[in-house]
Amino acid sequence: MVEDREQIYSNRVRAGKRTYFFDVRATRANDYYLTITESRRHTDGEGFSYEKHKLFLYKEDFDKFIEALQDTVDHVKEELLPDVDFTQYEPKEEELNGQADKTDFKLGEGSDLKWE
Numbered sequence: 001m002v003e004d005r006e007q008i009y010s011n012r013v014r015a016g017k018r019t020y021f022f023d024v025r026a027t028r029a030n031d032y033y034l035t036i037t038e039s040r041r042h043t044d045g046e047g048f049s050y051e052k053h054k055l056f057l058y059k060e061d062f063d064k065f066i067e068a069l070q071d072t073v074d075h076v077k078e079e080l081l082p083d084v085d086f087t088q089y090e091p092k093e094e095e096l097n098g099q100a101d102k103t104d105f106k107l108g109e110g111s112d113l114k115w116e
Helices: 059-080 093-097
Strands: 007-015 018-026 032-044 047-058
Touching (some): 032 059
Antiparallel strands (some): 018 032
């Protein structure tokens, strides 16, 4: 099962009731792919339940995905919402310094996999 593959790197982004997980995993053939998971918390009686949606992104699609995402975000910012000050949504310094919520597993030295 794909879920059991070795996790190489993980990055978590908290956004209100949503959390986004960006995870790099290894295949049996020692190749890499990215999973992007959106997890939403819902009140469920006395506790919480989580609804998850997962996207698998393979290396041959990385550049096309990033380009399409950036083009789409730029279109929204420049064409649809040109008067919005998006700097108000940038993380505050205390969020950057005390990243207890962020899980970061770095790749081993000598790895060909580069993240920019």
